[in-house]
Amino acid sequence: MDHLLFNFGLVAVFLIVGFAFVYGALLFGSLLRPRLYGRDKMRIYECGEPTIGSSWIRYNIRFYMVALVFLIFDVEIAFLFPVASVITWFRDAGLGLLAYAEIVTFVVILLIGFAYAWRYGNLDWISPEPATGKGVKPPTSLLVAGRAELALAAQRSTAAPRTAGGEETASSAE
């Protein structure tokens, strides 16, 4: 119990030092610096470059597609890891081939899913006509924001000089 408390004490010390370091530096700076506000100073600082468009861009929908496919193989690890940790036990019991066959079956099923996504063009980054079919042109973006955020985004994009839309920004990143 003392051991546990001691561990939590260490965490607490780290927390206190961390907060003190950050806020101490901020406090120190605010005491020393001159207070001058201007239009240029209030602009978003992006490594010295002038900002382009709003930061509330819509992410390209293809990120989600890739994320979905990634998720499959991410989760696969969660299953394979426990198996990998006991497979020597199976080998010693003379069931190595059986365990191996099970793993192969599992991976093959996943690969079929992967091939399916590949076959219908869900992995192509540039796909003017993805698998939705029927000539429906899919929007290029998914807005992960409610109405309130949408209004906020519109506000900001009108406030900032808008040289290029958010979607173009996303696609120019390709």
Added chain:
Amino acid sequence: MPAPVLLGELRLILPELILCGGALFVLVYDMFQRRERSQRCGVLALLIVGLAAWDGIRLWMVPGVWAAAPAQTAIFWGMLSADPLWAFFRLLFLAAAGAVILMSVFSHELWRTRAGEYYALLLIATASASFAAAACNFVMLVLAVETLSLSAYVLAGYLKGERPAAEASLKYLLFGSVASGVMLYGLSLLYGLTGSLDLASLDRIGPENYPVFIPVLALVLVGLGFKTGAAPFHFWAPDVYQGAPTPVTAFLATVSKGAGFAALIRVVSPHFDAGSLAPYGMRTVDVFATPTDLSSLFWLLAVLSMIVGNFAALRQRDIKRLLAYSSIAHAGYLFVPFTAANPSGLSAVLFYIIVYFLATIGVFAGVVMIHNRTGTFEIGRWTGLFHRSPVIVVGLGVMLWSLIGLPPTAGFVGKWKLFFAPVEAAAAGPLPLFHYSVVFVALLTSVVSLYYYIGILKVMCFSGTDDRALRFRSGPLERACILALALPLILIQLQWQPLTDATLRALGQPVRSASAEVAR
């Protein structure tokens, strides 16, 4: 476990293996097909279901013991119980899935879509429904029910071009995920209480845990109540039934609901013989003369479902929406014997599930046929159907008659058995009011259901052939299908003993000989 034993156990799940392997095969097959030939996957899926059913029949023939002693039948380290109950539900689900696939092949709604994924998902959903009927461990139960749900979410939104379909899948997903999340939370607490995830471990609950146990089981019931479509967990049903493609709606109304009941039977049935679910609660405190065990939760589910389903169905104009409320009501009817918790009630549930499957599949087949020709789900547009295709109307009439539960059809026998279970319990037990009240509500709402089912028939038969009437004439194949589904409902009314024997066999109860029945 040595390899030969494992292979022997794999033999027992061969139908499900065929379904899963077939699903993968359909997917791969579709990858190498042109879009126009995609519909061939339906025929392929039908073959796969047929193959699985053939093996399912062989497994049904194997003499087995029921799960009342799960240790004897447990396979795969106590995950599944290879018993007649599983074989019974497996055959039922396979038959329903075959009918749904047949419907899908002929349904015009699905013509322009890629079919491989659709049929693969249907096959996987059927396999997982079958596993849900066999689970004797909560891990397996959750996995099976969830696989079924996840496939169903996608199937419900399969018509990607349509807004209602997208909406249906979203609502189904949100309600379903919350319900299963609540169920999982309940199961995690249950695991804490019993220290095991075996269904049999529910016996270990001591009296000191009763006050905790009923709320925890209520959480678990949320998930299963959602699957069975019972009120108050029914809010998804009308929208999903309406927005999903009609064959998928039929699948949800039969296989998905049936899997929910199968899982429920697995959870509570071992305690059915005592005439109460006493191990699931305490009988000592009778507040308002109701048992404070699981029976009262079932009472609530049954009464709410029957009332909500039947009364909300009264004002529906869309046939699929009406059938959604009808299926909620039928979930309520099926919960009636659970309040009584006697063995005859359990066989009544199995019996009524068969009858309900037949009638529901039949009605949805009729809906698909009429929609194919006319493109409408509006009941009001079915006027004068009788003059154009009397066979279809007669067939549909038999099915609706059976859903009401009126005498010349199997629905009457089924409902009689369902409602007789609480009457028996009332005669034997200490709580007659509790049992009679649920029967009273059941009979009353059945009368209400008469109104809207007859309403459909009235529109089809007696409304004139005005210019709003449908230009619909049935083909010989359609007539044959409808009659093939309607005839059994009549035949069961004439001779229901074989079916009763099948349910008793599934439950491992002694089968009364047919000759004794005739002599009686």
Added chain:
Amino acid sequence: MMAEIGLTHYLVVAAILFALGVAGVLYRRNAVGMLIGIELILNAANVNLIAFARYADRGVGVPGVNGSAGLEGQVFAIFVIILAACEAAIGLAICINIFNKFGSIDADRADTMRG
């Protein structure tokens, strides 16, 4: 004086997570927000399972536990993680579909069917 972290603490954390998840599902209109709430519910179950698995092994604090059940809960937790991932994947796919059809993933907007 701080007490030792025991089973109760985990259960309380799980209960809070569960309540937050349910509240998130009920009060969010954004479909992705609802999905996040569902993830919280599932993870509440996970915390419970792992905690019970750990403490059931030691036989601490849980009445009626036979004390040999540790691994089952952990395995169940892995499966729940998988389930959560599957639900997230299908949920996101359905959200994309909804956005394509309705131009928003506000769950309230998707209300074409009534009755």
